[in-house]
Amino acid sequence: MTSNDNSSDLEDFIVTRMRMSHIYQPVMLKVLLDGNGEASLKEIAKALLSYDLPQIEYYGLRTKRMVGDVLTKNGVVEPIKSGSAIVGYRLVDDCPSERRRATLSALCDDRLAHFIEKRGEAIWGHRSLSNGYVSGSTRYEVLKRAKYRCELCGAHETQTALHIDHIIPRSKGGSDGLSNFQALCMSCNTSKRDKDDTDFRGVLASYDTREQGCVFCELGAGRIIAENELCFAIRDGFPVTHLHTLVIPKRHVADYFDLYQSERNAIDALLQERRRQVREEDPTVTGFNVGINAGASAGQTVFHVHVHLIPRRDDDVADPTGGVRGVIPSKQRY
Known part of the structure; x- marks a missing residue:
């Protein structure tokens, strides 16, 4: 870095002009700043990797199933557990003195150097x-x-x-x-x-499957009040109560039991979101009916999966059937 102090320009870039689509820019700048203005590609790559949580998760799994398992079976280490989950490892013997640790670490370095010299690129040949x-x-x-x-x-x-x-x-x-x-x-x-x-x-x-003539597949965008990648929400056209909402998978699928797990996850996430939103809009809501009709004999009239989220209030007229049957429409509703 030059002796001229351009830190104010860099500060302006970091605070006001840096547009981020990922973590990369500030991480790289931190490495350069910590290295007095310079850093190698390897140093920058290592810093980026330290923030890559999915990769850390991946190598955590490799540790448990491979090297940690081998060292445990050899009586060298033992797992540290939180409940039934392995969260770390410790040496079986008491931690040696600082001098002894340095000696043992140097022996590990020697074994690494010898192995790398002997195998070379073949170490990663399996990749x-x-x-x-x-x-x-x-x-x-x-x-x-x-x-x-x-x-x-x-x-x-x-x-x-x-x-x-x-x-x-x-x-x-x-x-x-x-x-x-x-x-x-x-x-x-x-x-x-x-x-x-x-x-x-x-x-x-x-996921892109749509069916011509299906009221949900051909629904106008103006009806949609919320959505995620795999499903969307609308207000029911024939509401049982105010703010009655339908959550519907984007893929045309008739039966709830034919949904993919990813779609069920998406539907649940949108139900949770809509539940919070309804409560914010109407604090008098004290409960919900959540229901699905699967099959004509169960009351399904639109054969595209849709999940009812029906707000309930203490002053609602009680449903003598217990509320769940309120989900089953007596006429086609959407």
């Missing part, structure tokens, strides 16, 4: 493309296609680490072509064995 490693450009294309969501449960990359998974496992002849990859979250992928060739990419495409 070559032919052995399942996915290049950065391929990973980008797969994640972009999946809209940065798990193609099974719908979790976003900001919620959990996303893996790039072979649909047809390599053990069954699957290729490393883009068409044989799908995005799965850490939980879904680690639950999927290499003998499973289920293709979840159709789930993502099916």
Whole structure:
């Protein structure tokens, strides 16, 4: 950094002109400032990685299932638990003196150096493309296609680490072509064995399914009062009570039991949001009926899943059937 103090310009950039779509800019600037104005790519990359919580979660899982398990079985370390969850590890023996720790740490350095010298790039050979490693450009294309969501449960990359998974496992002849990859979250992928060739990419495409003539698929945008990626909310056209709301999946699906888990998660999130909003709009609301009609014999008249959120107040006329039947319409409602 030059001797001229341009800190006021940098301060103005940080405070007023820096437009952020991610954490990268302030993290990089912090590294440069801590390094007296300069830093290597490696130093900047390490700093960015330290903020990447999904990757930390991923390596936390690797620690428990691999190295932590091996060291525990050898009696060198023991897990630190909170309830049934492993939250860390400790040495089995009492922590040695500072001098002894330095000696043991130096021995670890020696073993690392010897291993790296002996194996070289082969250390990471298991991550070559032919052995399942996915290049950065391929990973980008797969994640972009999946809209940065798990193609099974719908979790976003900001919620959990996303893996790039072979649909047809390599053990069954699957290729490393883009068409044989799908995005799965850490939980879904680690639950999927290499003998499973289920293709979840159709789930993502099916979110766009609409049916001509369906009143909910062709609903005008003016009716929508709230939405998220997979569902939206409207006011019921024939309300049981004031502020009666419907939460509806965007995908055309007739039966609640045919919803994907990701859609159920989205519906629940929007129900929670609408419940809070209704209470803010009307403090006299003291309860809610939440209900779904699945099938004609259960009272479903519009065969596109819709969940009723019906506000209840102490002065509402009591429903002799207990309230739940109030969800079942006697005529088509929307």
